[in-house]
Amino acid sequence: MAILSVDVLERFLAVFSELGEEHALFAVRLRRELKPVPNNPTFVWMPLERFAFLLNDGLPLGPDDGQD
Template identity: 90%
Template sequence: MVNPAKKKGTSLETWTVRYLAWALQDTRIDRMPLHGNADQGDLIGVRFCGEPVCVECKDTKQPNYRKHWRELLVEMANMDTPYGVLVQHRKGVGVKSLRGMASQMAILSVDVLERFLAVFSELSEENALFAVRLRRESKPVPNNPTLVWMPLERFALLLNCGLPLGLSE
C-alpha cells in the first residue's frame, strides 16, 4: 500500500521537474536520488548563472516553513551552493499541470533572494529593473519575517535570466 503523503510529495517533485524543464527548456532537470544524511534537495540539474540551485519540494497539510527552510539550508550546504528554493504546494492550487505549477510557492529567505537578485541585476540594465519588480512583488511568508515567496513562474524567469519561458514561437 502506497503512503498517501509520500505519493503527494512525489507528485509535486515530478510536476516541479516537468514545469522547470519546460520553462527553462533544460532536459537535464530531474528528480534527485536520496543521499541519506547528505541529501542535496529533491531535484538535480537546476542552475542559475552556471551554479547549482538546491530545490526542496513540500506538499504538506500544514506548511512548516521554518522547519522546511532549515532542511533546505542543510541540503544547500551538502550541495555546496549559495542558491536554494523551497517549492511549497499552495492549498487549493492543482499541481498536475504547467499552469498549476506556475502558481506554486517558490520560497526564499530574504538573504538568498538578494543573492539571486544581485547576480541577476549585474547581467543587464533590463534585468536590474526586473529585479526591482521581483523584490517588490515577493510576498512575506505567514508568521516568518525572514522568508518571502513568489509564484514559481516568477522564480523560473529569474533562473532564465528574464528570458521568456517554454518554447519560443
C-alpha cells in the same frame, strides 16, 4: 508560489543587477511582488513564473523555437 529565503533571493538579484538595465528593472519589480511568509520574516513568497525566470537567467520558460 515559490518560497525563498531573503538571503538567497538577494544573491540572485545581485547577479541580475549586474546583467544590465532590463534585468535590474526586473529585480526591482520582483521585490515589489514579493510577499512575506506569515510568521517567518526570513522567507518570502513569489509567483512560480517569476521564480522560473530567475532560475533561467532572465529567459522566459517555454517550448524551444526550433532554431537550435
